[in-house]
Amino acid sequence: MDRAGAGFGRTVKEIVARLGTRVVLVNVPYFVKDPQTGEMIFQGVLDIFNKKLLVWKSEDGKNVEVTDINDEEKYPELYEECMNCREAAIEQLGEFDEEVINSFFETEDYMKVPADVIKEALRKATLEGYAVPVLCGSSFKNIGVQPLIEAVNDYLPSPVDVNPPEITASSLARSSKSKKHSKKKAAVEVETTLPVSVDPKFGCVINKKKHVTSALAFKVITHPIRGIMVFVRVYSGKLQPGATVVNTTTGEKIRIGKLLLMHGDVPEEVKFLNAGNIGVITATDNISTGDTLITNALTKTPSQLSSQESHAKLLPIEIPPPVFSVSIEPSTPSDKRKLDNALAQLLKEDPSLKLGYDEEADQTILSGMGELHLEITKERLLTDMKVNADIGEIRVTYKETITSPTVEFSKSVDSVGAKESFSVSLSLDSYEGALDDTPFINEENSFVLEQDQNIVIFEKGSTPSNVQKALDAPEYHFGVAYDALLSAIIAGINGSLQIGGKIARLPLHSCVVRVKKWTVPTEATSASDLVQVSRLAVNDALASLSEKEATIMEPIMNVSVFLHDADLGVVSQDLMNARNARINAIDDEASAHAGDLVVWAKEQSEKTYIPHDPTLQYMKLNQSVGKKVIRAEAPLKEMIGYLPRLRSLTQGRGVYDMEFQGMQRANRDRLSHILGGA
The missing domain is CATH 3.30.230.10 (Ribosomal Protein S5; domain 2)
Incomplete structure (x- = not known):
């Protein structure tokens, strides 16, 4: 809310109209007029349910002044705003939870409905996807951070409120009569989905066995002092220091070291991590991001686990194939060992990076999912890890067939x-x-x-x-x-x-x-x-x-360009001519959603209550301009650096997104173009 032109009410209406959802305002912005410039300065929020005004007095976010605005005579404007927001929230939630309406009828005063009743109804509505709580703040000035964290606790689901994660087990085919192999997994693997239920005490119960401990390594970092730190989330059982776990990705048995709970950057050593805990495993370098760790909570070893349980995988990550690559060589022979160690560390932290070797060019090839992805990796290698290496230009990853x-x-x-x-x-x-x-x-x-x-x-x-x-x-x-x-x-x-x-x-x-x-x-x-x-x-x-019986395969992207009517011609022409794209459809932006939902969302947006917002006029102006979406398929090579060109063609109004569709054979003309630019 501290940015120039930020509009709370306008944004709330856009949330309703674009996302097709109901909203409930948990707090609204509070501005103070600067006596010198006359500008309205964002300084706090009005807590609707607790009827409090919170004003931040320092930019570190720690000094907060709290004022009770329940006195209508003393704070008439704030009281009226709070009552209007409460009325909107109670009417919205009353259609979902009768308890809110019953509580209102006891006094017929919106300001006297207990905060706990409103919060409980909003939590239920959030969990069922009926409505979305909305808060405001400024991360730069640390305004509104505490209410946001409290809202996470008050309204978002706990692990026992959501469906249990998918847990699969992969095993090698045993004979020519084995079950058909799942086409989504690695070679010679047969995939089975294991039964999972949620117990408030034990967490996820896998295969109907409460003694199975499972944890997901969701992040691996290398701390300059503490070394490798594996961040894990325990889904079932109890993880204890010194336990032996199976890394189901590699099949390797690993004895883990100390366990830590992190309080910001301050570690606290603990005797165990229970189901639901997020902690850190230390003193091991055999675990990578995305690995699942399994053991027996009773014996602290993988003993007495079935074959399925010892091969179980939590939330298997579908990683798109890398489509960009760079060559990496040590600057001198003495730098090779340091480069190899740094690359091994990066691959452990980021499973979407792939390392290969070009025998003909005698080069190591690092591949990633995007230009920015590889630029960040390059910066980490050269700046953070102090590796002396020669890194080539980022190129599109091609294949042959x-x-x-x-x-x-x-x-x-x-x-x-x-x-x-x-x-x-x-x-x-x-x-x-x-x-x-x-x-x-x-x-x-x-x-x-x-x-x-x-x-x-x-x-x-x-x-x-x-x-x-x-x-x-x-x-x-x-x-x-x-x-x-x-x-x-x-x-x-x-x-x-x-x-x-x-x-x-x-x-x-x-x-x-x-x-x-x-x-x-x-x-x-x-x-x-x-x-x-x-x-x-x-x-x-x-x-x-022969060479005529082979061809290059190049990555093709699904591209969606969002723009105004006036820019449709020049952008379409640029896509077809300069980007070698095939346009599949040109739609109104609204038609990307179901028609009935669009009508409902527009009506809901119009009747949603918001505080006064002078920026609403810009929303009306923008809505009067027709918006289009171009759906196209384009070779990745031609889409490199497209954003500046699109901004130039649309005077900064156009945006686009793209996702990997697949690899496609290049025809002879295209083959010459690819080889000529390689």
Whole structure:
């Protein structure tokens, strides 16, 4: 509220009109006229429910003067404003909760309805999405911060008021007769959703077992003094210092160190973290952002946990593929170790960063989700971590794919002292469009390599007779676990696909690898040779293709441009010509919502009570101007640096957003353009 032109009432009406919701004013702004300039200075808030005026006397937010304005004769203007706001709140909430109306009828005085009754009704209305509490303040001047924090406690749901989080368990496929693999997960994994309920005492009860302790590592930072600090939220059970937990992302067992509760930047060592607590694990570097930690609350070890429980994952994060990348090299050979350590730390803190290696250019490639994302990462490396490194320009991340299927290729290697050999026979194919839409993922024994959406299919009858015999036996007796055999073949295939294609040595995307046959000696004790033969077979298949049977894949974005009618022509022309975009639709901004909701929201906005606000005139002026939304698809490369251009075309009025749609094959003209600018 301290910014020039800020309008409380105008903003409240925009919240109702744009978001299609009811509002209840918890407090409203209080201004004092500057005797010298005549300007209205924001200095506090009027607490509607408690009938108090709060005025902040210092910019640190600690010195607050509280005045009771329940005396109509002493504070007539404040009393009237408070009564009007209370009347609006009680009438709004009375349609939702009869208790509010009953309380009003006892006195028929809006100022005498107890604050607790209004707050309880507003909490219920907030939890059910009926209405939204609205407060105001200034973060810069620390005005209104305390009421906002109290409102979080008063109106927002506690963990037991909301639905429990989704908890899934992933396990490797056990045989060729296993369930179909979930197309959303990593290779050879079968996903199961575990039953979860909420107990006020134990938190989330997973798999109907109250002794399971689960925690989500939602943030990892490296403190200059305390070292690595893993911030966790405990969802179930009790986490104790010295306990051994399973990191379900890596499968590694980790003994955790001290546990801390953070009070701002001041740590407090504690003996345990209960369900619902947010704390810090210290003295461990084997946990990354997004990892789930599981243990047994009784034994402080993962013992007595089922296989599903020890593979459980809390709130699995869907991370979009990185679409921008930079090359990173140490300035001198002596800087390499420091650079490697810094990059490892960044990857631990931010799972959306990816690290790769370009063998042809002999460069390390760091990929991220946006220009700003990589700029911040670059600044952290050079400024905060003091790394001496040469960092290249930010570039769009491209992939390659094949456009023609190959014939079958085989590779084998003899095992020392064995009568049989390791061998793999396979062929390559590809698909266009989204992963979810391709029929390949519905084939039996199809496994997705999520990183580049490649698919490995083990065809029916491909399993060696000696391995199949072991699978069909009551107990599996073979020198190497079946999971390890499949994983070895997939690892070899993935390694070869990541090395790159013929055009620009970029990782391959949207490829389908059909494993026709594979063999392994009965005496085998390791699956490492399967990795080698799988990689060599894919290499031969790729080498058999010409450059004309391959192409580049580029990231395509869904773009929405919000602008006024007057700017529609120039912006559309710029999108089609300069941005190579395909416009799918041009809509009125209001039509982006359901028609009935728009009408309701407009009517609700008009009748919503607000304090006097001189900036409302600007809202009316803006509403008289027609607004449009252009929906388009555009290559990411052409959208780099688009905002300044859009602002220039629209005199600063236009805004846009975009999200990743997917990778798309480039035609020959587009291919020349991409390679020419690379």
